[in-house]
Amino acid sequence: MRSDGGREIGIGMLGYAFMGKAHANAFHKISYLTWPPPLVPRLVSVAGRDETAVSEAARRYGFERWTTRWEEIVEDPAVGLFDNLGPNFLHSEPTIAAAEAGKHVVCEKPLGRDADESFEIWQRVAATGVKHLCAFNYRFVPAVRLARELIDAGALGTIRHFRGRYLQDWGDTDADVWRFDRAAAGSGALGDLAAHVVDLARYLVGEIDEVGGFLQTFVEGREVDDAVESTVRFANGAVGTLEATRLALGRRNAFQWEVNGTEGSLAFDMERLNELQVFRADGDRARGFKTVLVSETDHPFWEHWWPPGHIVGWGDTFVHELHHVLAAIAGDAQVGPHGATFEDGYRAAEVCDAIVRSGESGRRETVEYRSLAAD
Amino acid sequence: MRSDGGREIGIGMLGYAFMGKAHANAFHKISYLTWPPPLVPRLVSVAGRDETAVSEAARRYGFERWTTRWEEIVEDPAVGLFDNLGPNFLHSEPTIAAAEAGKHVVCEKPLGRDADESFEIWQRVAATGVKHLCAFNYRFVPAVRLARELIDAGALGTIRHFRGRYLQDWGDTDADVWRFDRAAAGSGALGDLAAHVVDLARYLVGEIDEVGGFLQTFVEGREVDDAVESTVRFANGAVGTLEATRLALGRRNAFQWEVNGTEGSLAFDMERLNELQVFRADGDRARGFKTVLVSETDHPFWEHWWPPGHIVGWGDTFVHELHHVLAAIAGDAQVGPHGATFEDGYRAAEVCDAIVRSGESGRRETVEYRSLAAD
């Protein structure tokens, strides 16, 4: 019981590095920036392989305890939400175990290392009835949510085009070892970056029917792909392209996408994540894209923040995302459609797998989606 | 003989509308802006179907005579250069006839309506020995030439990625009728816009080996494609995407491309045609893309123009292009590699055809290039 009488929820986290920092920071901020918070996060336990590192992370972020065995978190009665930020190969078993132990679950993207693993995770977790979110955090960028709201309101009319690319440029380094390990990561730019593009394509435009493309590895000795190139066709008739690379020098975190419809267009670049480019075919003689600084009092998530024009950062997207999960757990909201459920995580994996198949077969590949038996 | 003793060349032009205006304007300007001009253009004759319109065009642009029969231009001994700006279905016969009559030839892009027709034009014209240029004028944008020069100088290292897209948004109108007529145009966005992307991809990166994609028609009753989506693989190992559409609302003339290499990157948007974005991996702590206003005294074509910072317009690219042709005819330069020869026109058509085939077959298609028998 917190001081103001709000309900708490115990957080158990697997992983403490880049994403661990981002999530721990978000849980701290939720308790006072989103006011009143739907549930007050209490950092109960953190798990990791390195005893020294995980104990320091616990002290740093204020977890009550730490462990080198994630199973301890799964068994911990004080934990209500299991937040899996481990490398891809550690997504499946702990997440399923946590859900089967009755914990709500958040799992980093990609959900599994391929569609089969992702489906298994979804199926097993869905059967437990807990809340589940696949951490495609870019849905929680204010400009992305505003884009979705504008599209939902008909501002674009019928969508004809999506072109999305996620460009980074650190691929010539060996900085992040597990991401270059096929067994640990499953894939390279595909699961790391292209999966984000697929998820936002689905969130903004709709279901993907067909892809045609391939993966490319440039760096000698690299086990995983450095880049992905694909065309894409949506169920609603829209067409476009989908790219990802870790080798676009000068592009640090350039997740860029554009959507064109019969009534307007939207464009975005994550390196300017507070801005949305908006074109409306409204007949105004002054015709052009607006640079919208997404920070107005009536803009998404802005009730938590500052006066207009005082922008947020990349780390703040996790505040929105995890707040959304807590609201869903508290019963105030559903995870979907604004949060990515494990079904969304699975569906993104099917699209990624289809690109892999297309690369191997030389053919455009239809994306087939499985349903849960009970559905 | 002109007043200063320079040699003249008689120009015969087929077509007088959008492109006719652009070329006539360029010929006028060459005679005093590029000083001394390699040859002084003399506007001898212009041909077109509509007698009223073509006669007015002759008066307007200062042609000595006009005709409704292009054959008259081909036979005109005063004409040294035949400039074919007619619709696509009028590229083949008049261009070949002019060349066989000993005229040098410029032909608007796409060279033919498909690879077969383009090959025929190239083959027949090459056999005559005249100079030939396929009017891919965007090679003559100062920023594009600077890009090529930087690449030639090694500023990008080994190229890994090309992503090019030509976005326009007039496709919902019926404004430009012959471009929507399959027999007259051959294709829609493919030959009109994607061909430009293919040409610059070849000019900047190199030969294209493989494409995978499709054409898309959105507008009901439209005979030709409104959009093209494709992946692309180059002979040198670079990969990327290639798009074109007439239905990207808000994008008026957005021919955008980006090239990433092991040492740097370049990016461009035709709506800001005086700017080149340049990234160098030079270790400078201040790391980022430079916005280069391509207007320095040591920048391409700038010897013809103004002090730095006083930018040129779209129409000025034709001054550079046609000046280049005249220099080649005068013997001061070759058409290639900076000008697109008919071989370049043909090769672009092979890539476009391969995208068509890929759309039909569902497979990535290898691009096969024919050689001239004599080669």
Added chain:
Amino acid sequence: MRSDGGREIGIGMLGYAFMGKAHANAFHKISYLTWPPPLVPRLVSVAGRDETAVSEAARRYGFERWTTRWEEIVEDPAVGLFDNLGPNFLHSEPTIAAAEAGKHVVCEKPLGRDADESFEIWQRVAATGVKHLCAFNYRFVPAVRLARELIDAGALGTIRHFRGRYLQDWGDTDADVWRFDRAAAGSGALGDLAAHVVDLARYLVGEIDEVGGFLQTFVEGREVDDAVESTVRFANGAVGTLEATRLALGRRNAFQWEVNGTEGSLAFDMERLNELQVFRADGDRARGFKTVLVSETDHPFWEHWWPPGHIVGWGDTFVHELHHVLAAIAGDAQVGPHGATFEDGYRAAEVCDAIVRSGESGRRETVEYRSLAAD
């Protein structure tokens, strides 16, 4: 009499360098790009000091004759319009003489080297009844005219702010010698650059009442000012700043201005001269500045040009400006308010002089404007 029966007007030009090239080019293009032209310019005569250079300029630009004595042009009965592009010290005498000989006159800015000289020119020329235009060519940038039209239509409501700065960076060179010579130029950045800012401030916002500022010389041995800094107060209550410098490294031709009103704002940068930034306080949830590519069929001057999105260059502003003068001479239009008359040239000089006085007095200075006796 030209071939289509249109009336001709003989052009006599003083000066043949940078501005001579820009004006000669414009006269050539007017005859076929603005169709039908109000009067067909015929390049009769060009004057300059250097015999070799002026004779080559005549041959290059197609003048019928040349002279080293401008008086010959003034006396030439074939000349109907005297276009004075000489250095500032040559503005007064030839321009007045030409007008008194019954020629219409165009004079480069600044009109005179100070307000007294400018007033004298205006007074003497106005007395003759000829048409007169002070060549503030930036009024003829399509984006600037569109800005004026939007303001006239009330899009900004009541104007509160103007901030204008003209930034160049060649001031450390000795490239353009007469511009650094006090006797020849009168001033440095003041008459060269700040005068443009003053003119557009007056064109867009209204009359200037008061200035407070100073001139600054940085380069050792420089006779004229390198920079101007000033605050400004308009008759309608708007306030702002006004700057000019030749020493802003990286800014090649950055004439930037912004206007804020009670209903909207406009912003502009000459380095992107085809773009206007437009903000409307219209309550749209997607709130922001539009980047308007000023190239629509209903945009200013666009009836002369290309399809939307195919941008014009700096040199093309002179086509608009000189076309406007020819239309005025032909009786189709007035020089003002869209063209700067010599009165406008004089009034800009009064503002510039007031900044000089303020620099010397240390006080904000009221700008007092003289009227013609006959007014």
Added chain:
Amino acid sequence: MRSDGGREIGIGMLGYAFMGKAHANAFHKISYLTWPPPLVPRLVSVAGRDETAVSEAARRYGFERWTTRWEEIVEDPAVGLFDNLGPNFLHSEPTIAAAEAGKHVVCEKPLGRDADESFEIWQRVAATGVKHLCAFNYRFVPAVRLARELIDAGALGTIRHFRGRYLQDWGDTDADVWRFDRAAAGSGALGDLAAHVVDLARYLVGEIDEVGGFLQTFVEGREVDDAVESTVRFANGAVGTLEATRLALGRRNAFQWEVNGTEGSLAFDMERLNELQVFRADGDRARGFKTVLVSETDHPFWEHWWPPGHIVGWGDTFVHELHHVLAAIAGDAQVGPHGATFEDGYRAAEVCDAIVRSGESGRRETVEYRSLAAD
């Protein structure tokens, strides 16, 4: 004593609204994002006038206690740092009292309502020997610090120009009542916005010698200024302009500045606070401003954050600022030159006062700075 043995410091805060939220958030984040923190902030007490609101703020942000009497904080032995975020009229007395009670002090800008009050605060606090920081938080934007470091490293050579403007557009509302009250605020845009411009001008360029300008009120009945316009002259010879307004429609938080030197230029806009525009006169043929995304591992403050390209928000500047204060208190660093001391707060007030005097006198005014008697 915190769990890891680090020393704690008790924070007492006056104010809990906009700035209270920003500072409380920063103190929370410092304890785990800046690792190890120089001192661990412990939120001891918060003061405010409204009992309901201040008690809720205490609960929200996790203060141990709250009070409606700031004197209680000053007397509280658990408080080591007094953080004054109250309205301007509450800066003087509580800050001085806290310092005299031996607390280190942070005070929001402007330090006092005018130079006299600011001098009094500085003088009285300096006499106590505590650490003092005037919360000009924009010094702690990574791009601003990088700018300073580049300037210190000589990247700009000798500075010639500064032009700074802080543009907002909420001035037609009555949203923030005390800021429109002359007695409470002292001034309007002057102390609120122009003071920031003055502070960064001093931080980046150096001491200001002379200003010439005025304050302007547009809104009827408004007690304070809506806008400030001024020229500025620095001790080192640089000149420029300085503006602030709450009435620039479309500019939400556009604190824009540019510095030009003999070797390079820098430019910045707070609406894109992660970007610095950098121009170097290095002779590169690709000449232009770089858009530097300030997020590299060797960029200021980045050791606390994410991988390159993952940008920070406005709120994060307070993490940097208050971390800096804690480091100074812990003895690891000095407040200046990177933090603004109360002397800096006082000097900014002298410049602001000089603009007020200039507006009244109509003269450019020399800025005279007082020293402490003991100096």
